[in-house]
Amino acid sequence: MALRLGAIVDALGGELTGDRETCIERLAPLQTATDDALSFLSHPKYRKELAASHAACVIVSPAMREIAAARGAFIVTPDPYLYFAHLTQLWKKAHARPDPVQVHPSAVIHPEAVVHPSASIGALCVIERGARIGADTVLKSRVTVSEDCRIGARCLLHPGVVIGADGFGLAPHDGAWVKIEQLGAVRIGDDVEIGANTCIDRGALEDTVIEDGVKLDNLIQIGHNVRIGQHTAMAGCVGVAGSAVIGAHCTVGGGAIVLGHLTLADGVHISAATVVTRSILKPGQYTGVFPIDDxxxxxxxxxxxxxxxxxxxxxxxxxxxxxxx
Amino acid sequence: MALRLGAIVDALGGELTGDRETCIERLAPLQTATDDALSFLSHPKYRKELAASHAACVIVSPAMREIAAARGAFIVTPDPYLYFAHLTQLWKKAHARPDPVQVHPSAVIHPEAVVHPSASIGALCVIERGARIGADTVLKSRVTVSEDCRIGARCLLHPGVVIGADGFGLAPHDGAWVKIEQLGAVRIGDDVEIGANTCIDRGALEDTVIEDGVKLDNLIQIGHNVRIGQHTAMAGCVGVAGSAVIGAHCTVGGGAIVLGHLTLADGVHISAATVVTRSILKPGQYTGVFPIDDxxxxxxxxxxxxxxxxxxxxxxxxxxxxxxx
Amino acid sequence: MALRLGAIVDALGGELTGDRETCIERLAPLQTATDDALSFLSHPKYRKELAASHAACVIVSPAMREIAAARGAFIVTPDPYLYFAHLTQLWKKAHARPDPVQVHPSAVIHPEAVVHPSASIGALCVIERGARIGADTVLKSRVTVSEDCRIGARCLLHPGVVIGADGFGLAPHDGAWVKIEQLGAVRIGDDVEIGANTCIDRGALEDTVIEDGVKLDNLIQIGHNVRIGQHTAMAGCVGVAGSAVIGAHCTVGGGAIVLGHLTLADGVHISAATVVTRSILKPGQYTGVFPIDDxxxxxxxxxxxxxxxxxxxxxxxxxxxxxxx
Structure with a gap:
């Protein structure tokens, strides 16, 4: 199952200095790479690790060419980290074990749901009435997609994801709560990845919307009526309260909380564990964390x-x- | 599937000014309402949106009667938000698609569990030995109710909920941890709603108790031996540590943490992302959040x-x- | 199903003052114990509760002997809390209802997974290709163990746990995100307990590692490539970002966040809801929480x-x- 260096650069580009016939048995970080491994230098600050690495070959940027040459085989590419990302994809494809079943027989799919024939539905998923799953989308095990929710193409939903549970809508009355039925659904674009046990609630009247290319990590809560713009990424344990509107190309660090009905402009970056209590209309990095101390x-x-x-x-x-x- | 204005006020009350025969095709917010939609004004600050709305009809309070009248049809009621809540329930009922199966065949129900015949158990739920599910309670898909836990009547549990996992009980010994078996269960009252992937742990010796009318959002953690009083509501991502006693009619904002063994009086309101490190014996609003800044x-x-x-x-x-x- | 005091001290040790034939029907806290209950005094500050308790017998440390004697039967042992932990285990074993099925028929286990014959796999679990489950390990209902992940012996995984979902690895490119396939797995040692709906991501290149005796509460997120040392315990809602290395014998309070690529030495204790933004190389207690106020x-x-x-x-x-x- 090894890949030769020649086959790698033929597939991904990059300028190889070294033997095209060298067999790569694994991908590894610089420090733990053995002499059958391909590694990469993501940042110049790791140049010492580069010099000391036992890797068969390293992926470097043009500026690191000389340091790499002093060590052994290398591939030069403008963005080594991006190259590495593509390499992991090539590697996974080359090592994929065939799994012909597209819809696991244990999945519970309502007859009025629409699943694209190229989609893959894992064990013990639940797809409710009126839900739609797009082309090449993969639901790992134990994912729920509730009534009328729509998932686009090439999405990846990890185990335990819940799409379209009721939003938290309550009207106070006489010291108790009257439920506001959640009549909207969830609409998820293309190329969206959603981490394990993350929840995206259905809208109260209109849909909760996750635009193309959004990436959500594990254990995230997205409230009803939220809108998340294209290519925004959120790390684990984030909570976004109802009706927040988050722009495109934002990042939200792990454990951050965004209060409801706020607006975040495109290109806003929220540090981990920060609480967003007001709208942010200017791109930039924003933080609010109590500093740790003894x-x-x-x-x-x-x-x-x-x-x-x-x-x-x-x-x-x-x-x-x-x-x- | 439309409802006429006359049928709505016949069912819900309110004083209609306008044509009883007007067909309402959807419920919508003021800003996006089309001329076949019914909308509502929850707060006087949205009066501009009211004036500009294309809604077929709007629900307003007596004080807004004149502004509403200048625009078109309206329904006057003392609490428009409450009226709207009831309207969503009416709407859902009118549009419900019949689903005669009360217990999905994929659910795993122990023969010694007791499920009320009017309860609805969704796909891939697990109900363990000795558990009891009350009348008209609905478990959506993939809910676990562990041994001997009891759920009251008219509850709604969303996908991924886990009731009655072991509490986190450990005694330190020689640098390792000795498990304290959790011998209590969970007792949930009537009219309780529990959001997706929320967990409520079983008690160590006695039961963890969730009283009538409590509303919990998604991804909430309730530790062992906790007691939550009637009609308290908690937003997503809240964590309540073991043996905390929370009063009735409290609210806890999203992402807040309540430490263990504390007491919160009735009517305490905790702001989002606040950490409760001491008991709070006086009703009121409490906050502790580092302000966000660039x-x-x-x-x-x-x-x-x-x-x-x-x-x-x-x-x-x-x-x-x-x-x- | 009662246990006699004599049988208890025969099994667990301790010096009984009182009638060996007394029947214990339940374990209970001091305050709510009835005269058929066995209780314990974990801390001298509860000595008033001890004096007032109706328990049939109490477990106390040598220093409390006289106060206990004034009340009735008692068992003296150097560490009452540890004794109580062992007692809960004895109690559970004595009251266990036989459940001969080791692998629930609804579990989905890949033919190339390896499950030890003494392991117990609950309803609706998913065990993927190449996964391994060790001796006497128990998976409660609805647990997912993904491809090639390994769980040691005597572990306990609660409902909704997800082991081995993809880590959150993305390379930015042209305003979008390119997925870094996660080629590592998760390796979990012996005697590990993992709470409901907790997620542990697979490594990017190498494995995410949870060492022996680690205890994780509910709704915890462990990122890719993280390493957690022996006997470290974390309370609910903790998030640990990718590549963090946490030492042995640490504790992390509920809702704390540990940022990525940090190191925590052995014996570091993080207070609840604290955000760890830098490595901590010295044992001790560390805190960073905004104080709650009105x-x-x-x-x-x-x-x-x-x-x-x-x-x-x-x-x-x-x-x-x-x-x-």
């Missing part, structure tokens, strides 16, 4: 933080006196 | 925050000198 | 926090003037 130091600073506004007033008073003096 | 500003303020206690001391020293001077 | 006070302090760096500069300026004066 517990004793944190206790002192946290206690003082609860008097911060008072401290500001005392500082002001001193400044005033000082001015007067 | 990353550069955050970095400066976060760094200074780690010296805050020292700054306070320096301020004190200056004040003292000033007093002395 | 909402009005929080608003003032949070607003001032956004000017904190400026306040520091103003304080400095005053100090300088003061020094000069």
């Amino acid at each position: 517990n004793a130091a944190w206790e002192k600073n946290a206690a003082t933080l609860k008097q911060l506004h008072g401290l500001r007033d005392r500082l002001k008073a001193l400044e005033k006196k000082d001015d007067a003096g | 990353n550069a500003a955050w970095e400066k303020n976060a760094a200074t925050l780690k010296q805050l206690h020292g700054l306070r001391d320096r301020l004190k020293a200056l004040e003292k000198k000033d007093d002395a001077g | 909402n009005a006070a929080w608003e003032k302090n949070a607003a001032t926090l956004k000017q904190l760096h400026g306040l520091r500069d103003r304080l400095k300026a005053l100090e300088k003037k003061d020094d000069a004066g």
